[in-house]
Amino acid sequence: MNQETLHVNNRSYRPMAAPVVVVCVDGCEPAYLDAAIAAGVAPSLRRMREEGADLLADCVVPSFTNPNNLSIVTGAPPSVHGICGNYFFDRERGEEVMMNDPQYLRAGTVLAAFADAGASLAVVTAKDKLRKLLGHKMKGICFSSEKSDQVTLAENGIENVLELVGMPVPDVYSAELSEFVFAAGVKLMETRRPDLMYLSTTDYVQHKAAPGSPAANAFYAMMDGYLAQLDALGATIVLTADHGMNDKHDAQGRPKVVYLQDLLDGWYGAGRARVILPITDPYVVHHGALGSFATIYAPDDATAAAWIERLKTVPGMELVLTRAQAAERFELPADRIGDIVVVSEKHTVLGTAASRHDLSGLDAPLRSHGGVSEQRVPLICNRPVEGIAAGRRLRNFDALDIALNHARVAVAA
Numbered sequence: 001m002n003q004e005t006l007h008v009n010n011r012s013y014r015p016m017a018a019p020v021v022v023v024c025v026d027g028c029e030p031a032y033l034d035a036a037i038a039a040g041v042a043p044s045l046r047r048m049r050e051e052g053a054d055l056l057a058d059c060v061v062p063s064f065t066n067p068n069n070l071s072i073v074t075g076a077p078p079s080v081h082g083i084c085g086n087y088f089f090d091r092e093r094g095e096e097v098m099m100n101d102p103q104y105l106r107a108g109t110v111l112a113a114f115a116d117a118g119a120s121l122a123v124v125t126a127k128d129k130l131r132k133l134l135g136h137k138m139k140g141i142c143f144s145s146e147k148s149d150q151v152t153l154a155e156n157g158i159e160n161v162l163e164l165v166g167m168p169v170p171d172v173y174s175a176e177l178s179e180f181v182f183a184a185g186v187k188l189m190e191t192r193r194p195d196l197m198y199l200s201t202t203d204y205v206q207h208k209a210a211p212g213s214p215a216a217n218a219f220y221a222m223m224d225g226y227l228a229q230l231d232a233l234g235a236t237i238v239l240t241a242d243h244g245m246n247d248k249h250d251a252q253g254r255p256k257v258v259y260l261q262d263l264l265d266g267w268y269g270a271g272r273a274r275v276i277l278p279i280t281d282p283y284v285v286h287h288g289a290l291g292s293f294a295t296i297y298a299p300d301d302a303t304a305a306a307w308i309e310r311l312k313t314v315p316g317m318e319l320v321l322t323r324a325q326a327a328e329r330f331e332l333p334a335d336r337i338g339d340i341v342v343v344s345e346k347h348t349v350l351g352t353a354a355s356r357h358d359l360s361g362l363d364a365p366l367r368s369h370g371g372v373s374e375q376r377v378p379l380i381c382n383r384p385v386e387g388i389a390a391g392r393r394l395r396n397f398d399a400l401d402i403a404l405n406h407a408r409v410a411v412a413a
């Protein structure tokens with residue numbers, strides 16, 4: 001590949017001196033790693049922390065999947081790349097839509113830039129909703145666990161993935177959906193040895209199992225084994241998360257929800273407000289589309305200002321901001337968020353109307369994310385790092401910067 005430093009979205013990246021693997025573990029509250037290591041089921045993660053770099057970073061708020069994965073692969077916040085949720089209200093079209101189409105991207109990815117420079121790239125993601133965004137304009141391998149039986153050379157840059165990985169297509173609501181990502185990553189490193197690989201999992205387990213629980217420790221033990229294999233293959237690994245995860249229920253296990261649409265309709269009349277939940281995606285069984293971040297569209301600025309003051313008095317609210325305040329504080333594209341942004345506190349979630357949320361699929365007390373209380377995430381590397389300025393606020397979207405510009409390259413024996 002071209003050996004010159006690349007410049008993408010006002011950041012610079014040195015070319016790979018060894019294969020680089022960036023892993024985004026969906027919903028990885030730092031306590032999951034602490035608990036798995038303490039239980040003795042994650043020796044590779046322990047070694048990464050002790051012999052490499054053990055850092056903490058802030059993710060993007062709203063702390064949801066799409067905004068954070070796109071921040072990681074662009075090295076920039078949503079104000080630059082444009083993806084500020086899984087779901088939003090498109091004012092131009094007058095429709096509520098999924099934000100999983102590359103047409104909504106406003107910046108190129110570091111992945112595509114390296115592919116254009118001649119590097120070999122591979123991207124494996126758990127759910128197909130992210131695949132087209134992550135692989136936008138990227139020459140290389142890009143597929144999802146969810147649709148691993150449908151890959152083609154023309155569409156995904158690879159074929160016969162099930163044969164390569166040696167696993168069946170996993171259920172979308174399973175730990176195996178993430179395991180397939182890791183298993184595929186190891187097989188790709190063994191057979192294709194890409195210069196740069198991005199692996200992104202799903203948070204199905206984290207939505208159901210708290211840190212230190214048997215299911216959570218089993219998940220991180222599984223992950224640990226694959227990380228050990230990638231490390232043995234000589235890869236520089238940087239692991240981070242798109243967001244953390246918290247309990248969102250009361251002592252009886254009932255979800256603690258503020259239904260904003262019901263609230264506003266009751267105060268001001270039906271239909272005056274439009275509440276949008278950016279957590280919304282096609283996979284709602286494990287969270288019921290309930291998260292800790294919402295946007296509200298009001299009739300005009302004066303109305304929004306009055307609503308903000310009243311919403312601030314509602315129990316469970318952490319922040320109620322104007323569009324301008326939220327765009328500045330969270331580095332969001334102002335034209336893609338509502339007139340009001342609401343962030344609930346650590347153990348509370350936000351809904352639209354109670355009648356719109358099907359919670360029948362919740363077979364465990366609700367755990368979810370979206371707010372500032374889920375912003376702290378791991379940022380660890382299997383190599384020592386150097387040259388990071390003291391006092392620098394690290395972000396999860398510094399993962400590629402850490403891997404390419406600060407990680408010490410292993411010396412071959």
